[in-house]
Amino acid sequence: MSSKLYVGNLPYSVNDDSLRHNFSEFGNVASAKVMTDRDSGRSKGFGFVEMASEAEAQAAINGLNGQSVDGRQIVVNVSRPKEGGGGGGYRSNGPRY
Structure with missing residues (x-):
């Protein structure tokens, strides 16, 4: 399990x-980041927290999970690595006719 x-x-x-x-109620928080929109700066409604240990992460x-906040x-839950090869960027597959 990841922290x-x-x-x-x-x-x-x-x-x-x-x-x-x-999250600090459940242990030492290494980092906490709410993801925000690049243009508006407004929260996207999700974030990531890294706890100091897996035990503290499980306690959190x-x-x-399921608790009411505002x-x-x-x-x-445990963060999973992003799947896929990403998106965006320019990819040339040769000329299109």
Whole structure:
């Protein structure tokens, strides 16, 4: 198990500091980041928290998954690596006629 957690369905009012504070109840938080829109700076409604150990990560999952934060039931689980080869960018497959 990893100590990096995905946190979903976050209210837009949650920021990095409040996310860190919520998880610190379950152990030492190595990092906490709410993902934001590049253009508007507004929260995308999810983030990532890295706990100091797997045991603390599991405690946070057990304690926070399904809990209500500002009226929204948050989802907390182990973060999985992003699948796929990515997207975007320019790829030339030769000329199109």
